Amino acid sequence: MNSTSLPKRFYKTVAVTAGDDGFAISLDGKPIHTPARSELAVASQALADEIAAEWDAQGERVDPATMPMTRRANTALDRVRGREAEIVEEMVEYAGSDLLCYRAERPEGLVTQQQLHWDPVLAWTKDALRAPFSIGTGIAHVAQDENSLARIREALSVHDFYALTPLHTMTTLTGSALLALALAEGRLDPDAVWQAAHVDEDWQISQWGEDAEAKARRTLRRAEFDGDVQFLGHVNR
Numbered sequence: 001m002n003s004t005s006l007p008k009r010f011y012k013t014v015a016v017t018a019g020d021d022g023f024a025i026s027l028d029g030k031p032i033h034t035p036a037r038s039e040l041a042v043a044s045q046a047l048a049d050e051i052a053a054e055w056d057a058q059g060e061r062v063d064p065a066t067m068p069m070t071r072r073a074n075t076a077l078d079r080v081r082g083r084e085a086e087i088v089e090e091m092v093e094y095a096g097s098d099l100l101c102y103r104a105e106r107p108e109g110l111v112t113q114q115q116l117h118w119d120p121v122l123a124w125t126k127d128a129l130r131a132p133f134s135i136g137t138g139i140a141h142v143a144q145d146e147n148s149l150a151r152i153r154e155a156l157s158v159h160d161f162y163a164l165t166p167l168h169t170m171t172t173l174t175g176s177a178l179l180a181l182a183l184a185e186g187r188l189d190p191d192a193v194w195q196a197a198h199v200d201e202d203w204q205i206s207q208w209g210e211d212a213e214a215k216a217r218r219t220l221r222r223a224e225f226d227g228d229v230q231f232l233g234h235v236n237r
Helices: 045-056 068-080 084-096 108-128 146-157 161-174 177-184 190-197 199-208 212-235
Strands: 014-019 022-027
Touching: 014 045, 022 045, 045 068, 045 212, 068 161, 068 212, 084 146, 084 161, 084 177, 108 146, 108 177, 108 190, 108 199, 146 177, 161 177, 161 190, 161 212, 177 190, 177 212, 190 199, 190 212
Parallel strands: none
Antiparallel strands: 014 022
């Protein structure tokens, strides 16, 4: 968006106020509203402070592209709240054809990398969540046990709409609901999740190199992922 088409900053002060609906952000004493006209109030003061800081940091014009926490809060309130069960089911569908369950037959180096980064996560789901997953080679569909998918559903359902918002996006970015859940449960850190999600891509890069366009796309995806990690961290504080 051209900077001249961005709305001019129309406020001087930004504040966070605790209320019955959580921590609300106001501009010159007036509450901010989401695109769907809900009051922008969040459950975590840490998150509210981050959102307020984004608004306070705006210059002459207000640029939504520089406000990742605000954008995610809007999504949580307008598009995820009230649809938690539906969002969980979408993630369970990903788990039913999860990235970690589809393995290469060769070359040996790629097979080894997949085992190194993916097997510990599957061992964790089996032991900690009582959700064993089957793996296969190639692209043929691998049917998963319904009891295992039910366990994943249970593990995801404990998260509220604030947390489900970044977890859903992480799932689509990585192709793996199991990786998103492993991060949420503290089984993997963000770098380990990102690395596990790109085993195949990194192998190809190691063999053939990386073109500039693909690198730029990956940089944008990583920025989105990091924003989700930050949002989830503030939600959980």
